[in-house]
Amino acid sequence: MITIGVDDTDSEYGLCTTYLAATMMARLEEIGVVRGLPKLVRLNPAVAFKTRGNAAVAFTLDTDRPEEAKEIALRTVLELSDFSGPNTNPGLVVAEEVPAELTIFYRRALHEVLDVGEAEEILERHGLWSRSFKNRRGLIGALAAVGAEFSDWTYELLAYRVPERWGTPRKIDEESVWRADALTYPRTWDTVDHRNRKVVFAPHSGDPVLFGIRGEGPEPLEEALETIRSEAYERAVIYRTNQGTDAHILRAEISEAAEDGSYRLRGVVAQGAKPIEGGHLFFPLRAEEGNSAINCAAFEPTKNFRKVVRSLLPGDVIEVYGAVRRGTLNLEKMEVVALADGVDQKAPICSGCGRRMESAGRGQGYRCKRCGTKAEGKVLAAIPREIEEGFYEVPPSARRHLSKPLVRMRGEKVHPSR
Ligand code: ATP
Numbered sequence: 063m064i065t066i067g068v069d070d071t072d073s074e075y076g077l078c079t080t081y082l083a084a085t086m087m088a089r090l091e092e093i094g095v096v097r098g099l100p101k102l103v104r105l106n107p108a109v110a111f112k113t114r115g116n117a118a119v120a121f122t123l124d125t126d127r128p129e130e131a132k133e134i135a136l137r138t139v140l141e142l143s144d145f146s147g148p149n150t151n152p153g154l155v156v157a158e159e160v161p162a163e164l165t166i167f168y169r170r171a172l173h174e175v176l177d178v179g180e181a182e183e184i185l186e187r188h189g190l191w192s193r194s195f196k197n198r199r200g201l202i203g204a205l206a207a208v209g210a211e212f213s214d215w216t217y218e219l220l221a222y223r224v225p226e227r228w229g230t231p232r233k234i235d236e237e238s239v240w241r242a243d244a245l246t247y248p249r250t251w252d253t254v255d256h257r258n259r260k261v262v263f264a265p266h267s268g269d270p271v272l273f274g275i276r277g278e279g280p281e282p283l284e285e286a287l288e289t290i291r292s293e294a295y296e297r298a299v300i301y302r303t304n305q306g307t308d309a310h311i312l313r314a315e316i317s318e319a320a321e322d323g324s325y326r327l328r329g330v331v332a333q334g335a336k337p338i339e340g341g342h343l344f345f346p347l348r349a350e351e352g353n354s355a356i357n358c359a360a361f362e363p364t365k366n367f368r369k370v371v372r373s374l375l376p377g378d379v380i381e382v383y384g385a386v387r388r389g390t391l392n393l394e395k396m397e398v399v400a401l402a403d404g405v406d407q408k409a410p411i412c413s414g415c416g417r418r419m420e421s422a423g424r425g426q427g428y429r430c431k432r433c434g435t436k437a438e439g440k441v442l443a444a445i446p447r448e449i450e451e452g453f454y455e456v457p458p459s460a461r462r463h464l465s466k467p468l469v470r471m472r473g474e475k476v477h478p479s480r
Contacts, residue, residue, distance in 0.1 A: 065121070067119070067207040068139065068155075071143035071200070072143070074149070075146070077269060078270050079117060080220055080299070082142040083100060084220070086134070086138040088297070094123045097121075098121075099302040101207060101301065102117060102301035102302070103168070103303070104305055105118060106174065106310065106322065107464060108322040109175055115463045118203030128158065132156050132191060135154055145195070151195060152193075152194065153193075153204040155190060155204040155207075160209060161184075161188045167180075167209050168211070173312055178201055178202055180202075184205060212309070214309070215302050215304060216276060216304075216306040216307065217276070217303065218276045219274065220271055221271070221295040221297075221298040222271060222297050223295060223296060224295065227293060232266075232272060235291035238290050239254060242290050249277050251277065252276050252458040255457050255480075258366075270296075306464070306466055307466055308464065308466040309464055310462075310464045312325050312326070315349065319391065320386065321386055321389070322387070323386055325382075325383070325384070326381055326382070329350060330347065330350055330378070331377065331380060331402075333345055333346055334376060335372055340362055341362035343359065343372065344358065345358055346358070350379070356389075357389065359390045360393045361460075364393065365456075365457050365460065366479065374449075375404045375445070376402065377404075378400070378401055381399060383395045393456065395453060396454055397453045398453075399451065406445050408440060409441075411441075414432070415430065419435065427439060428440075452476055453468050454477050455477075
């Protein structure tokens with residue numbers, strides 16, 4: 063039995079590490095049997111040099127010809143990597159036994175930004191076979207994928223286009239996609255974005271992926287696939303994945319949040335959210351004790367989620383989830399734990415007619431024109447709250463691969479974005 067991990071073979075211009083792995087598996091089936099489902103492993107979403115979603119792939123092959131398997135794997139990497147991409151640095155790792163240290167490395171690769179030297183030290187210490195190209199960075203993802211053990215997982219079915227159609231517009235019957243969603247949600251999710259009336263399961267780039275269906279198990283994915291009408295695909299592969307699990311999120315205090323890490327932080331809204339040009343919203347969150355604080359952001363692509371953020375008032379206790387980039391936590395979701403009693407100063411209500419009084423002039427209190435009632439100054443009035451306690455999330459079109467969608471959160475008060 064050998065475990066093969068691969069990463070960083072594609073570029074912004076084309077190809078895809080999962081497609082390469084899918085082709086590699088098909089070729090290796092000639093000399094062995096792929097055991098279980100391949101792992102689609104998402105790593106730290108905050109690493110700057112990822113092409114798209116920081117994905118790596120690993121799978122286990124039962125074979126009595128490991129040397130030949132390595133050769134086939136290497137030949138596939140050489141053939142299907144986009145070496146022209148400035149940011150393509152392929153890594154390939156083969157392990158006959160997976161040392162426990164690799165699982166620790168996987169966990170660190172979710173939370174930290176690691177150096178390729180560390181990956182090489184581990185490879186050497188355990189005498190693992192590997193091949194790497196250019197700046198060799200792909201070894202980090204390949205090694206982490208080999209070591210990945212999931213405490214929670216979901217599934218994704220990826221359908222790959224026939225090579226002749228790469229780079230051409232995808233032919234997908236959208237109506238059939240909505241039907242597939244209606245049939246399989248909530249066992250599948252993020253196929254469509256209802257609020258934004260968009261099909262979101264297909265990329266628009268020139269890569270080989272036709273579409274991806276995400277869900278709780280292989281069966282609903284297959285059910286959705288049968289419903290979807292589209293151009294013919296070369297192959298479809300189901301992966302077991304850490305997507306949709308919050309594997310990247312660490313529970314921490316605001317003072318502990320470090321650059322490029324992803325956290326769940328509890329705090330008190332210090333000020334209402336302020337917009338900047340482009341429709342991005344920012345608000346400061348301070349610790350319940352002590353004086354540490356962090357800026358939180360809901361960027362324009364988070365669309366209707368910003369309405370929830372705009373409704374927050376100073377004093378609301380919330381828990382935010384997201385990655386810290388340049389000192390700001392980019393919101394993926396949040397839990398409104400306790401709403402503050404929002405109060406505002408307003409003109410008093412007339413005891414005669416029940417309407418709000420008007421100012422009688424500067425420094426002269428308030429009066430009711432109809433009844434002639436007078437009052438001295440403003441009174442405190444409750445601000446009606448537009449949000450409730452519970453979880454809120456960004457819409458499917460803005461979801462991070464690793465983010466656990468609310469549809470998967472059982473026993474919590476959730477407001478899923480669909
Ligand atoms: P795609 O999703 O299309 O496969 P990608 O977004 O996965 O592309 P890659 O081309 O795989 O992007 O680039 C990510 C690079 O970052 C790889 O070289 C990988 O080894 C490396 N990497 C992954 N996680 C970390 C980490 N925690 N620290 C440092 N480097 C990392």
